[in-house]
Amino acid sequence: MLDVREISAFTERHLMPDQVLVTRSTGEDALDPATGDLVPADPLVVHSGKAGLYRGRERIRARSGHDGAWVDEVRTGYRMLLPLSAAELWENDTVLVAKARDEQAVGRTYRVAALGEVSSIPVLRTVWLEEHNREENTA
Template identity: 65%
Template sequence: MLNAHGIARFAEQHMMPDKVRVTRAGGEEVLNPATGELVPAAPLVVYTGKAGLYPQQEKIRSRGRDGAWAEEIRAGYRLLLPVEVAELEDHDEVLVEEARDAQAVGRTYEVTTLGEVSSFPVLRTVWLEQRDRSAS
């Protein structure tokens, strides 16, 4: 019989070598007492910890204005997280804080769809699009 806990531990050790921070936009605006103005609320940190970032290209076919079909390759990313991580939401922001690939550090991504679910959950898979890359 498969042991989900053992498989999850293996996945975390071998497929999640990086560290990310996931934030969610704050709710309503808050009052800045110094200026008296309403400002966006501070982002809420949803998760900080192990993760694995993997590229995933998708081929998209769409019909142009002239009626001809066009194919486009769009770069996307899969983020693997431990199974116990709370569900991420659309538009949550993922910042790569540490990574085996030094070029990944400082990049930010946006969650584009709800995470995948499974009858035998051993890790969480979330789909991302790259947003920004901070100057190193």
């Protein structure tokens, strides 16, 4: 008999070696008592803990340039694996890599590109990300 809990535990141990912090903008402002100005409120922490970050597929999208023209852009997509216990991530949530086996990944941020995938027999959560804080490769 298939024990989904054991498969989930295995995937967490072997496929999620990194630590991430996932936050979501509340869209609200808060009063800064020092200046009296309204500033964006602190983001909501959605997930803080285990994850696995893997290079995925190339994503192609179009966006409007500052002159109104459309520009084709190719960006690397990433797949992030999360435990089943992780909260549902929404588009535009921000992912910060806090600890990782690959030291160059630490400190990078990503944007959740789509709602997480679902399955009839879930063993982990899968979310697609786009790079957020990397320079575009113009070479």
